[in-house]
Amino acid sequence: MDPLKQKFQEKATALRTEVKSLLKEHGATVVGDVTLKQVYGGMRGVKSMVWETSQLDAQEGIRFRGYSIPELKKLLPKANGCKEPMPEGLFWLMLTGEIPTQEQAEWVSKQWAERSEVPEHTFKVLDALSPDTHPMTQFSIAIVSMQSDSNFARRYAEGMSKLDYWDPTYEDAMNLIARLPRVAAYIYRRSYHKSAHIAPDKNMDWGGNYAHMLGIDNADFKSLMRLYLTIHADHEGGNASAHSVHLTGSTLSDSYMSLASGMNSLAGPLHGLANQEVIKWVFKMLEVLGTEDPSKEQIADYVNKTLAEGKVIPGYGHAVLRQPDPRFIAQKCFAGEYLADSQIVKVIWKVFEVVPPILQGLGKVKNPWPNVDAHSGALLVSYGLSEYSYYTVLFGVSRAMGVLAQLCWSRALGFPLERPKSVTTKWVKEYLAENTVI
């Protein structure tokens, strides 16, 4: 058994026993109430799921297995000479709860290089699509097309014990994550570079090789990719992409089907597609204002115009966070170090000064601060990756690590089919009539 799988099995066996006795003793403990507002309001804050790989605090932001992003930047292993963390190390951490050694992170790199072969039929499926098909549509189709290789689906069809579900899930997760950069780069090159594909370099790390296959062989861009792929990986379980993977996975759909579900949710403009919407909105603003260097007053006017048209300001607000997103701050720090002269970065920083007070002034926006998507586009544009319709695919490649690590945990802990209760408005009215004290 490989070292990561062995460590995961040890940890999972122990936690499964612990959870069993926890539920035996405390299964009836009430952990929260649900209000009617939450029932109609997208279930905000309702505790209804266990997610081991990360947890989100409204004030502090995300912690992966207890570690904040600045801590991870210090503690996770680095690829040769790069200052940013290796996403491979984060995957090890999410799966085992332990910060890996350099050797362990490099082992993951090698494993993913070995497992990265994409079936020929997936390229044929992609080539059959019109090149102007949205990259997220292509990504989702490509993931489903690889499902024929699922170890879980094959072993389930052969008849496997419930206790073994985690094992082929781990194999599928490793294979799928390994293949995603190749698939994602293929989509980029066919959509924007006339299918001039770039062969993978199996000696490179996962993030570096992705940058290489995109066609941007710049050391700083590779560093950005490692940071980007690390910070977008997971955001606890309730966000739409993670929850979609969890829900689909709970039916015992395999990793390929489950991940495609998550990617279809990520493709919505209130979620991952916001990264494309931000830069599209900024480009439009610069075009309308006729300047590359708008004043704060000009930006404020444009923000108010967007709001008056009944639209949201993309990249701002969050369902849980109530402070600037530490993933935004991590990208701002990167820009400060590597791209302080970039004009588009300067515009994003000005927008950051202008938007929060305006949103605050509306009186209804719970979080006026920037989220992860407010900054990423400016970094990518600065390195020449300006085709913003592609941006959500980058997010998706990263998000696969978190949701698939958790899918391994969900299988190992024997989580059941997810099936919450819905009610009709008629039921609500009857319930209120019977239960409201006048």
Ligand code: CMX
């Ligand atoms: N611009 C304008 N209005 C906003 C707003 C924004 N950025 N964020 C919230 N609001 C509005 C909501 O539309 C809602 O208005 P109505 O009452 O008229 O419907 C009101 O403020 C209250 O919303 P909320 O409780 O503060 O926010 P939600 O939890 O409902 O929604 C989110 C969260 C992210 C969908 C919302 O802030 C938004 O639409 N932001 C812009 C899109 C975006 O950046 N999404 C990316 C999120 C991060 C990610 O998943 O990648």
